[in-house]
């Protein structure tokens with residue numbers, strides 16, 4: 001049931017954002033959308049199949065199997081159900097932030113994650129552009145955290161579904177009224193906020209790492225309101241802003257190539273202006 005609900009929400013989320021993108025696009029893409037969607041769709045299939053093949057079960061099933069176990073943090077501390085529910089949502093989203101931070105600061109993890117960043121454009125299909133090893137690592141971290149916490153099953157399902165939709169929304173090439181976006185980004189990561197993270201500037205790539213709630217970026221001072229180059233600034237990775245970056249074999253082999261982009265120089269990174 002978890003898998004069916006997940007794929008249903010994924011399809012619905014994809015459709016909603018796709019229609020929005022076609023009606024109110026933020027910017028024109030440098031490479032036709034059909035080409036991007038087909039290549040990124042293929043990578044999504046490879047990554048999902050690899051992860052499902054390895055783990056066989058999802059976070060909701062792990063949470064359900066922990067419900068009657070003696071182990072798990074929430075079984076040791078007596079907290080009201082509502083508090084457990086909210087804590088689960090916050091902790092699992094913070095885990096995503098922490099893993100994402102590590103992907104930008106630990107060289108071996110950056111090898112995998114730069115596949116996501118080497119997309120020469122930014123639209124909902126960018127959300128599907130994740131290397132299979134990164135998918136396996138993120139899913140492993142989530143499964144491990146759920147097993148350690150033994151959280152409410154419904155809370156885990158909520159996080160899974162919201163995250164699924166948010167992956168598309170945060171990468172959406174959509175425009176929205178400035179006032180609405182300003183209010184929205186106080187509670188959820190908006191496409192305009194996440195676009196900063198996909199800037200071609202290596203320093204800006206280590207900003208705006210949150211997935212659902214933007215609060216982690218404010219808390220850990222990784223928030224950047226706008227890119228230095230402004231709204232028209234380029235996305236992707238310098239030298240890789242071409243159609244070759246959409247090749248499936250390129251995406252699968254990029255972590256193992258020599259010509260990888262180096263991690264951001266921490267001195268340069270600290271010099272970037274952080275506004276909150």
Ligand SMILES: [Zn+2]
Nearest residue numbers: 100104113197
């Ligand atoms: Zn990133």
